[in-house]
Amino acid sequence: MSAASSTTRLSAPGLLRHAVLLATAALVxxxxVWMVSLSIKPPGEIFxxxxxxxxxxxxxxxNYAKAMTEAPLPRYMLNGVIVCTLIVLLxxxxxxxxxxxxxKLDFPGRGLLFGMVLVALILPHxxxxxxxxxLGYKLGILNTYAALIFPYVVSPFGIFLFRQFFKTIPDDVVHAARLDGLNELAIVWKVMLPMAVPAIIAFAIFSVVSxxxxxxxPLIAVRDQALMPPPLGIMAFRNEEAGNDYGPLMAAATIVVAPLVIAFLAAQTWFVEGMTGGAVK
Structure with a gap:
């Protein structure tokens, strides 16, 4: 009897954690689930x-045919691919x-610069x-792809994540690379980045989703429908074509979300490894 109660007491925290996780997952x-359900329903059943x-x-x-034909949804998604790919690479x-x-480098003001990165992390864009x-108006890049890409080239989160991962790589690796005649930039591209693939994948997922x-x-930076990324394109679709016809709207939203879900499920192992790699040291 005591053994059974002991087992119950030991498993209670685990059960509580699982209950909280399941409740949170359900809320998310x-x-x-509602979006997918509405995307396959006729107007009379939605409300x-x-x-x-x-x-x-x-x-x-x-609903899905209307989403694909009455709005240039493939064009919106192509814009999203172009913009997100260029942003991640830059x-x-x-x-x-x-x-x-x-x-890895020791120079005056390093702590101050890292502090500025941390401050930039908490500032909403x-x-x-x-x-x-x-600035975009002065440069003449508004209503272009450059307007969608330029503001995100420097990512405080990316700098923070890569720094934490690079700190887990032993300094001996860097010293050996220098003895082999590599300069600092060559060390970054030929030594550090190949070892930081999980961190790159984790950061790429965060960046692409965001x-x-x-x-x-995008609502501020572009007006041309041919340049609109998926969320702005769906808004334009609602205003111009769908109106209150929520079935095609939910179908368009499902199509837009699906590639992100598939990509995350395919890369979740690297994502977890990349996010936890910086906590080793």
Whole structure:
């Protein structure tokens, strides 16, 4: 009897943790389940009292066909791919050398610079919207791909993440590379980055999800429908075509979200390794 009660006491914290995790997961997943459900329902069932995932009349083909044909959804998604890919590549190009300098080089002001990175981490990007808009106007890049890419080239989170990962790499590796005749930039590209693949994948997932779903800045920076990323394109689709026809709107949202879910599920192992790698040291 005592053994059974001891087992119960020991398992209670684990059960509580699982209950909290399941409740949190349900809160996160319910909107997505609802979105998919509405995307396959006819208009008459969307506002019916009571909820059932599967509709009485399947209307998925009509909703998804309308989402793909009445709005240039493939163009919006192509814009998202172009913008997110260029942002990630430029961010790695800028953030990796900066993180290496903060992690492995000793120079005056290193602590101050890292403190500025930490301060930049807590500043919401919306705070900089007005000066960035004015700067974009002065440079003449508004309503172009450059306007969607330029503000995100320097990522404080990317610098922080790569720095934490680079600090886990032994200094002997860097010293050996210098003895082999590599300069500091060559060490970054030929030694550090190949060893930081999990961190790169984790950062790329964060970056792509953030900018794929970004609405605030694209709403300010572009007006041409041919340049709109997916969230702004869906808003334009609602205003111009769908109106209150929520089935095609939810179908468009499902199509936009699906690539992110698939990419995360495919890379989740590297994502976890990249996010926890900096905590080793």
């Amino acid at each position: 997943l319910i909107p997505f 019916r009292t009571g909820f059932s995932f599967w509709p009485h009349q399947f209307y998925g083909f009509e 961010q790695i190009l800028v953030c990796a050398p900066a993180a290496y300098a903060l992690a 919306e705070v900089l919207a007005l000066p960035l808009f004015v 900018h794929w779903n970004s609405l605030f800045w």
